[in-house]
Amino acid sequence: MISLNQLVLGYQGRAVTQPLTGNIAKGSMTAIIGANGTGKSTLLKTLLKLQPPVAGQLSFTGGKAPRIAWLPQLAEMDRQFPATVYDVVCMGSWPVRGLFSSLNRQNRKRIADAIERVGLTPLTKQPIETLSGGQFQRMLFARLLVQNAPLVLLDEPFTGVDSQTSDFLMTLICQMHQAGQTVMAVLHDNERVSRHFPQVLLLTQDHFHWGNTVDVLPHYCKSSINLALSA
Numbered sequence: 535m536i537s538l539n540q541l542v543l544g545y546q547g548r549a550v551t552q553p554l555t556g557n558i559a560k561g562s563m564t565a566i567i568g569a570n571g572t573g574k575s576t577l578l579k580t581l582l583k584l585q586p587p588v589a590g591q592l593s594f595t596g597g598k599a600p601r602i603a604w605l606p607q608l609a610e611m612d613r614q615f616p617a618t619v620y621d622v623v624c625m626g627s628w629p630v631r632g633l634f635s636s637l638n639r640q641n642r643k644r645i646a647d648a649i650e651r652v653g654l655t656p657l658t659k660q661p662i663e664t665l666s667g668g669q670f671q672r673m674l675f676a677r678l679l680v681q682n683a684p685l686v687l688l689d690e691p692f693t694g695v696d697s698q699t700s701d702f703l704m705t706l707i708c709q710m711h712q713a714g715q716t717v718m719a720v721l722h723d724n725e726r727v728s729r730h731f732p733q734v735l736l737l738t739q740d741h742f743h744w745g746n747t748v749d750v751l752p753h754y755c756k757s758s759i760n761l762a763l764s765a
């Protein structure tokens with residue numbers, strides 16, 4: 535689906551990673567892990583073309599970037615914006631429907647179904663500033679469901695969410711994967727990674743490891759121990 539060729543991530547020409555080379559296969563489900571500041575969010579922003587790479591290339595199967603659904607880190611969201619749950623979930627239909635065309639019956643059903651699937655039907659008309667952290671995250675997942683994009687990028691989807699909601703959201707992620715969507719998620723929870731993610735991309739200050747979870751995760755444990763010893 536997407537190939538990374540000697541891709542160096544960074545800002546204003548300053549590299550924050552080593553050159554990355556590898557493939558994001560169609561239908562794969564990959565956890566992106568690593569210590570703070572190793573470039574995990576920057577990778578997602580580069581895939582989204584929000585941030586140009588410092589060097590190297592991204593190439594896309596068929597020459598065209600896929601439609602991408604993105605769950606940003608909670609800290610990057612404006613929770614005071616005057617919108618309702620419905621308004622936010624409705625945004626998920628913009629990329630296909632267009633910003634200015636009106637909602638048809640099918641669009642409205644899709645939005646209502648997504649809100650129901652995440653358990654927020656009673657809060658449909660609620661202003662988003664009144665939602666709890668878990669309710670807010672469920673709403674953003676409903677928007678992802680409406681988007682139904684071939685590639686789903688999730689940046690720390692369980693931050694600020696209780697364990698029951700995290701389990702529920704994890705089930706939704708697995709269902710997206712089973713439905714054929716390609717999933718890449720930045721996570722800090724190794725147990726969840728080893729239980730649910732077949733593939734891992736580990737970023738460290740001076741290396742990257744990309745492959746099957748059973749092969750890559752031990753490198754992370756080793757690099758965490760080295761970090762702790764050198765602290």
Ligand SMILES: Nc1ncnc2c1ncn2[C@@H]1O[C@H](COP(=O)(O)OP(=O)(O)OP(=O)(O)O)[C@@H](O)[C@H]1O
Pocket residue numbers: 545550568569570571572573574575576577
């Ligand atoms: N807009 C920016 N301009 C310049 N440098 C940035 C910018 N955003 C992030 N950085 C730097 O790029 C590096 C990688 O940041 P990034 O947010 O990708 O790390 P991360 O692995 O996602 O970290 P965390 O686990 O803490 O979320 C860090 O050193 C960070 O300070």
